[in-house]
Amino acid sequence: MNRLRLFSLSIVLITGLLYTLSCNSCQSGKQTVVAEPYSRVSPDFNADSAYAFIQAQVDFGARVPGTAAHKACGDYLSSKLKSYGAAVVEQHAEITHYDGKNLPIRNIIGSWLPEKEKRILLFAHWDSRPFADEETDVRRQQQPIAGADDGGSGTAVLMEIARQLHQRPAEVGIDIIFFDLEDWGQPSFGETMVEGDWWCLGSRYWSEQPHVENYRAAYGILLDMVGGSNATFLKEGYSMQYAPGVVEKIWSMATRMGYGNYFLSRGGGYITDDHVPINIKQRAPSVDIINLKSDTDTGFASYWHTLNDDMRNIDRNTLKAVGQTVLEVIYTEK
DSSP states (O other): OOOOOOOOOOOOOOOOOOOOOOHHHHHOOOOOOOOOOOOOSOOOOOOHHHHHHHHHHHTTTTOOSSSSSHHHHHHHHHHHHHHOOOOEEEEEEEEOOSSSSSEEEEEEEESSSTOOOSSSEEEEOOOOOOOOOSSSSSGTSSSOOTTTTTTTHHHHHHHHHHHHHHHHHSSEEEEEEEEOOOSSOEEEEESSSOOSSOOOOHHHHHHHOOOOTTTTOOOEEEEEEBBBBBBEEEEEEEHHHHOHHHHHHHHHHHHTTTTTTTTEEEEOOOSSTTTTHHHHHTTTTTEEEEOOOOOSSSSTTTTTTTTTTTTGGBEEEHHHHHHHHHHHHTTTTO
């Protein structure tokens, strides 16, 4: 995804009194939210299991398309989806990238209750960036990142949801897609920028050629960088443009469940991410749940596209907040 600028002001008026947030609250970017009593209907999201799914991906090494680690991790993800009762389809293709290289695409798709007409699409990218181009030390910028959060966390949350779907199916059809080649956009250290769309290539390919002809879902949810400590999920711009009702469904559910301190009721910037081609091609009105920051130069977590994107930044509490919210959303569908 590309850089962004975040613009946000938050004013809370309660019965005419202005409450001032503590310094600690200001630094964390969180807002105090009191949840009304809510009776959960979805199964319990296991954050330890999701954490283990991230670790498993990281243990393969950097999941850069065309490498042995990428192939091994893809085999693992496909096998796990099958073990959780999904009907699995893979898309394989090859594209010529901005630098003239031919790169493989491997999209991995798992479906539950494929006979159901009403479907929910859940997706994340599973590749990791081949450059650490946000490293301040230029000697380190050519190294691939581990992608524990950027790539690993969204995939892991969806894998835990897949495990839950196997134990207790939802009442609607669910499709989980792990998109490839999301994160091989041109590096910031490149001397010449080649015109074209070089991000989100796996989702662009699927949006043009879905695994089911004329595929449509009621809505879609993208998970990207959903494992970091003190994460703040703002209402991303394209999500509000294409799927404002879905944004409200997710954010209001998070608040009812007590996760309003993660899902903040304010807008974020417009992010080039996997939900964009899916929205443009009208496969599903889709929302991006992504950790956005107003206190960094990039607009993302400080370790974004650096060699520090590793397991040290993963927080089980964040995984729980995202995973339980998404589970509740899909299990309340009829």
